[in-house]
Amino acid sequence: xxxxxxxxSMESNEEEPVHLPCNHSTISGTDYIHWYRQLPSQGPEYVxxxxxxxxxxxxxxxAIAEDRKSSTLILHRATLRxxxxxYCICRGSNYKLTFGKGTLLTVNP
Amino acid sequence: xxxxxxxxxHLIKEKxxxxxxxxxxxxxxxxxxxxxxxxxxxxxxxxxxxxxMQSDKGSIPDRFSAQQxxxxxxxxxxxxxxxxxxxxxxxxxxxxxxxxxxxTQYFGPGTRLTVx
Numbered sequence: 001x002x003x004x005x006x007x008x009s010m011e012s013n014e015e016e017p018v019h020l021p022c023n024h025s026t027i028s029g030t031d032y033i034h035w036y037r038q039l040p041s042q043g044p045e046y047v048x049x050x051x052x053x054x055x056x057x058x059x060x061x062x063a064i065a066e067d068r069k070s071s072t073l074i075l076h077r078a079t080l081r082x083x084x085x086x087y088c089i090c091r092g093s094n095y096k097l098t099f100g101k102g103t104l105l106t107v108n109p
Numbered sequence: 110x111x112x113x114x115x116x117x118x119h120l121i122k123e124k125x126x127x128x129x130x131x132x133x134x135x136x137x138x139x140x141x142x143x144x145x146x147x148x149x150x151x152x153x154x155x156x157x158x159x160x161x162m163q164s165d166k167g168s169i170p171d172r173f174s175a176q177q178x179x180x181x182x183x184x185x186x187x188x189x190x191x192x193x194x195x196x197x198x199x200x201x202x203x204x205x206x207x208x209x210x211x212x213t214q215y216f217g218p219g220t221r222l223t224v225x
Contacts, residue, residue, distance in 0.1 A: 032211055043113075043199045043216030044152060087151070095142065095165040096154035097214060 001098045002027040002090035009104040012078045020073040020103055022088030027068050032091045035062065035073045037084040047073065083107045111135050113217030115200050121223045122190050130185040130220045134202030140164065141183040142214060143175060146197040158183060190224045197221050
């Protein structure tokens with residue numbers, strides 16, 4: 001799986017949008033980009049995934065650069081419950097998720 | 110909605126003892142994954158099973174073994190426990206589908222293993 005690089009931490013205010021970046025310059029053409037998050041004392045939770053096109057779901061949006069070397073997870077209105085570690089994972093044709101050093105998101109009230 | 114069930118939630122063992130962790134996937138999910146998360150670390154993949162066959166293997170110690178049973182539940186057996194095995198162990202499951210890199214994994218709450 002391609003290596004990903006994310007900021008160690010980010011801070012946001014409640015009700016504001018949050019843009020979490022991820023670099024994956026060695027991504028292969030068939031790798032999917034997955035985002036998971038881990039709330040304190042809980043198991044990881046799926047957020048969103050995509051291949052080439054931007055994706056939206058009820059939790060977030062995923063914007064993928066045209067060259068696929070980077071992506072951005074967008075939380076449209078951060079809440080206190082969104083405070084978590086966010087992991088960007090490039091997933092090849094295998095079963096496992098390879099977690100790197102994610103981004104710790106702090107949401108201020 | 111039903112979630113992944115893991116038991117026990119907490120387990121305390123002495124060095125050199127054995128431990129068995131159990132995972133009950135979401136109904137109709139056929140793939141199970143095991144991850145280990147040490148203190149202050151990120152989850153690391155151990156092993157996975159698809160339709161009761163091992164499908165992928167990570168950095169799982171030889172002291173550990175796992176299997177998936179006919180009802181799709183899985184057990185992780187850990188022998189000769191060491192202090193370094195103290196960690197959170199997560200099980201995840203995914204539904205039938207194309208498999209691999211598009212599947213969503215649904216994680217359980219984890220088993221916290223403490224080795225004294």
